[in-house]
Amino acid sequence: MxxxxxxxxxxxxxxxxxxxxxxxxxxxxxxxxxxxxxxxxxxxxxxxxxxxxxxxxxxxxxxxxxxxxxxxxxxxxxxxxxxxxxxxxxxxxxxSLKKTRRDTQASIIDLKTKIMRTVSASTLVKGDHVVVNVGEVIPSDGTVVEGMATVDESAITGESAPVIRECGGDRSAVTGGTTVLSDKIIVMVTAEPGKSFLDKMISxxxxxxxxxxxxxxxxxxxxxxxxxxxxxxxxxxxxxxxxxxxxxxxxxxxxxxxxxxxxxxxxxxxxxxxxxxxxxxxxxxxxxxxxAVEAAGDVDILLLDKTGTITVGNRMATEFFPCPNVTVDELAKASLAASWFDQTPEGRSIIKLANELHAYFQLPANSIPIPFTAETRMSGVDTPSESFRKGSMESISSWVNSLGSKLPEEVLANVTKISKLGGTPLVVAKGSKALGVIYLKDVVKPGISARFERIRAMGIRTIMITGDNKLTAAAIASEAGVDDFLAEAKPEDKLDLIKSFKKEGLMVAMTGDGTNDAPALAQADVGLAMNTGTQAAREAGNMIDLDSDPTKVIEIxxxxxxxxxxxxxxxxxxxxxxxxxxxxxxxxxxxxxxxxxxxxxxxxxxxxxxxxxxxxxxxxxxxxxxxxxxxxxxxxxxxxxxxxxxxxxxxxxxxxxxxxxxxxxxxxxxxxxxxxx
Structure with missing residues (x-):
């Protein structure tokens, strides 16, 4: 903007x-x-x-x-x-917002003739069909009518992992302003003319x-x-x-x-x-x-979501868990190969971790990249002599099973261990052999601890709210330097916490973006809702962040x-x-x-x-x-x-x-x- x-x-x-x-x-x-x-x-x-x-x-x-x-x-x-x-x-x-609306482009397609034309997103009307490719922003709220893709909706869900959106069923709705990370989809616009979310923001x-x-x-x-x-x-x-x-x-x-x-x-x-x-x-x-602005000046308690506020949002590779008889170096090399063409933040973090361990892999000529798709949920590369894959446990399990093998018990144990810690496990395979697991975890934002020190100097108590288990929440809270945390939080838990503070005469500020945050946002004295959050959250808050950066509550x-x-x-x-x-x-x-x-x-x-x-x-x-x-x-x-x-x-x-x-x-x-x- x-x-x-x-x-x-x-x-x-x-x-x-x-x-x-x-x-x-x-x-x-x-x-x-x-x-x-x-x-x-x-x-x-x-x-x-x-x-x-x-x-x-x-x-x-x-x-x-x-x-x-x-x-x-x-x-x-x-x-x-x-x-x-x-x-x-x-x-x-x-x-400035109007200019942004005029400058956003959309590719309209006629489903009968397959003829495409590029128009301004502000001219889209209900019923138009638009094609959205990898890396492009979905121009308006709509429904997927063709294809399947992974979409970055972190500001809506509060989770860093991308979600799958596909035609039919309960996973077809998409929100304008979200980004397609893989594949290509065709979206039917459902927003009325002049009633897009950007129009509402201008209003x-x-x-x-x-x-x-x-x-x-x-x-x-x-x-x-x-x-x-x-x-x-x-x-x-x-x-x-x-x-x-x-x-x-x-x-x-x-x-x-x-x-x-x-x-x-x-x-x-x-x-x-x-x-x-x-x-x-x-x-x-x-x-x-x-x-709302003045109330922010009298805030005593600051409630912050973990994902995207205290952590960087995208989970990063922090450790390799090799199988028995597999060295860390061997697993790191295979992970490096499988991530060679992966340009996502997670993929780049795997390459960085492998390089830090001095793993070396020379990609042979004529190697074929295997891009991540919402259907396969894995990616990798096929060299002239070997195949490398990384992905979810289910997808790699299906892959090695198709080659006549299966996942070792140690892999399943490490997947369970990482999941309990609140991390994301990625299994790595070389051909039909599973080599181990990559541990993706939330990484605390650089400098966030110093910002909380500044907030503490104002006399404001900081509390992290997360759906993670208590063990993971405690570790992140300690590293970030917040005063307290609420783990395994449900919507009613957030609401009850705010009510209890207000009964004590305290002023409460909160950030949120999901529908489950709406009751708490409405109850808080300062409710900062994210621009790309759900409609319920936006209507419940008394402030809306157009950049969807929850850390702005500190500046507010x-x-x-x-x-x-x-x-x-x-x-x-x-x-x-x-x-x-x-x-x-x-x-x-x-x-x-x-x-x-x-x-x-x-x-x-x-x-x-x-x-x-x-x-x-x-x-x-x-x-x-x-x-x-x-x-x-x-x-x-x-x-x-x-x-x-x-x-x-x-x-x-x-x-x-x-x-x-x-x-x-x-x-x-x-x-x-x-x-x-």
């Missing part, structure tokens, strides 16, 4: 965001953000005041009112711009609900409360000014109100929430709501924490800089009538008009400056809640007080240097 430009202000995102900044001035959109709605109303009143002065030929305060009005409108537009820019990345992702990207989270709702209530308090306070300043024989215009009071209410966080709050969702979207994960947790930290930090900064703006405006307004306020006139601004305009300009500029921080988020580092609180108070609290003092004073000096008032 095409990745989005990482530059926040790239042209494809910037121009539509500028347009949406004006579209979002519509009252039906603005009222959802009470703080910016107040600013917009104030902007409208100051604009009407300008028109009134023009019609009455009153030019005395026109310059001041005009500049205040311009900067108030800019404040609203920049807040809208931040929100539109965050939303724009989601729309760009939808366009989810473009129309995902961005519901407010409880944390965000609480913050909105706080901002509304502060806005009402300051509105009442500013309204009472008018009669107070009249009592003190001080002239305070409506424009000045509106500017004061805009500066005192928490406009900074009010302007960036929507962008922060949307950016959290879009940040996971940049990793090709669709969050169905902001609630970090993004959730980053969202919470960013919102808290910018809220602290916003409230703190209101304090500085208070000391900038109030003393300047009433210093003439109340000389005792001089003690609070710390900035010594040139005039009341200059003080008000400087504060309004700073109020607008600070939103612009903080847009990149709101969209990118503050970098997350594992730390305790108390440490984080101290950091916010020192950096964003103290900084929120100091920065406006410096900024407003500098703007005041510039205003007076250029005689703008």
């Amino acid at each position: 095409t990745k989005l430009n990482s530059n926040l202000f790239s042209t494809p995102l910037l121009l539509p965001a500028i347009k949406q900044s004006f579209v979002k001035l519509h009252p039906k959109i603005l009222y959802k953000n009470p703080v910016m709605f107040v600013v917009a109303v104030g902007s409208l009143i100051t604009t009407l005041s300008i028109l009134s002065d023009l019609f009455s030929n009153n030019y005395e305060n026109l310059n001041f009112t005009l500049q205040i009005s311009i900067w108030l409108w800019f404040t609203v537009l920049f807040a809208n711009f931040a929100e539109a820019l965050a939303e724009g990345r989601g729309k760009a992702q939808a366009e 989810l990207v473009e129309g995902a609900e961005r519901k407010k989270t409880p944390n965000e709702i609480a913050l909105h209530i706080l901002l509304c409360g502060l806005t009402i308090i300051f509105l009442l306070a500013v309204v009472t300043l008018k009669p107070f000014a009249l009592f003190q024989n001080t002239s305070v215009s409506i424009v000045s009071l509106i500017a004061l109100l805009v500066c005192l209410i928490p406009t900074t966080i009010g302007g960036l709050l929507s962008a922060i929430g949307i950016a959290g969702m879009d940040r996971v979207l940049q990793r090709n994960v669709i969050a169905m709501s902001g609630r 947790v970090e993004i959730g924490k980053q969202l919470l930290i960013t919102r808290g930090a910018l809220t602290t900064f916003s409230i703190a800089n209101d304090v500085a703006k208070y000391f900038a405006i109030i003393p300047s307004l009433f210093l003439a009538s109340i000389p005792s306020l001089g003690i609070f006139n710390i900035m010594h601004l040139a005039s009341p008009e200059s003080a008000i305009l400087s504060a309004v300009i700073f109020n607008a500029i600070i939103i612009i400056i903080l847009i990149p921080l709101a969209l990118k988020g503050i970098k997350y580092r594992p730390r305790s809640a108390m440490s984080l609180l101290r950091y916010n108070l020192v950096v964003f609290g103290l900084g929120g007080v100091i920065v406006p003092f410096i900024g407003i004073k500098m703007i005041d000096l510039i205003i007076n240097a250029f005689n703008l008032i």
Whole structure:
């Protein structure tokens, strides 16, 4: 999938965001953000005041009112711009998905004439027949009507072993996006036009609900409360000014109100929430709501499937078990020969293991490769003098039986032993003689232990869930470094485990892709379903991973924490800089009538008009400056809640007080240097 430009202000995102900044001035959109709605109303009143002065030929305060009005409108537009820019990345992702749909090709065949033609997968309709060859992706959900093949459906089944799909019976259904590993099949499309899984993904990207989270709702209530308090306070300043024989215009009071209410966080709050969702979207994960992203930031327990998450997915050759009177070198050479033309990950791992044991085999000329097929379930090579085969116990047993021999008891014992350990046994034969067994096992992903250490540093407990027996599960859990594991897990076991944690008041995240994961995904606070998983799993989760990489749940947790930290930090900064703006405006307004306020006139601004305009300009500029921080988020580092609180108070609290003092004073000096008032 095409990745989005990482530059926040790239042209494809910037121009539509500028347009949406004006579209979002519509009252039906603005009222959802009470703080910016107040600013917009104030902007409208100051604009009407300008028109009134023009019609009455009153030019005395026109310059001041005009500049205040311009900067108030800019404040609203920049807040809208931040929100539109965050939303724009989601729309760009939808366009990327549409391009993927257009670029996917399918080979349609007419079953009567056998004529084939290549079309875009997006044009397929129900009833079309498509030919899918080895290595090709099945373009749409459908049913196999001709042939038999092995298909990689690991993300759907949760198992690394390929599955057989054939016409007729219960094994004929195939899912769009899965890959054919052997043979050729003809698939009849069963998806309705416009209702393919990719179409559903595009719909989810473009129309995902961005519901407010409880944390965000609480913050909105706080901002509304502060806005009402300051509105009442500013309204009472008018009669107070009249009592003190001080002239305070409506424009000045509106500017004061805009500066005192928490406009900074009010302007960036929507962008922060949307950016959290879009940040996971940049990793090709669709969050169905902001609630899911925020919940990820509070996760206490992380449940992970073993296959594909903790292990590499494809099982790798780790050991040779030769029969009596057969050396390891002899078995390794035969395995090397049988895997010579095998390009699967398992086949390559057998060759690698044989090479590590210094096995040597020179393939004679005129050798005939025997490819793996779903029917024979074995592969190998026929040289001019020998035949080498490797495959399942049943297939090799049939092979040697056809040559007048049978599998030794030692082979059967090793097959049983490997199976009990949760591995996959492959039997190797040279002609009619079985030489031994190859042990394919799950291999823990490199670096996964370090990632779990990072998760542990966040205070999150990791639990591996697997259908393997306890012995295999314990070995893999120990090697991977998870805190605990649940072996031989059934769907109800996963569900009961999540319920027990939630009864303790813990937040639970889980990854899943199969129908049997659906109940647990629905129960978890964060349910990450795989794109290529079953429909039941996708509908049950509140996040969908388009790349089907279950390890992304670790990144999602970090993004959730980053969202919470960013919102808290910018809220602290916003409230703190209101304090500085208070000391900038109030003393300047009433210093003439109340000389005792001089003690609070710390900035010594040139005039009341200059003080008000400087504060309004700073109020607008600070939103612009903080847009990149709101969209990118503050970098997350594992730390305790108390440490984080101290950091916010020192950096964003103290900084929120100091920065406006410096900024407003500098703007005041510039205003007076250029005689703008």
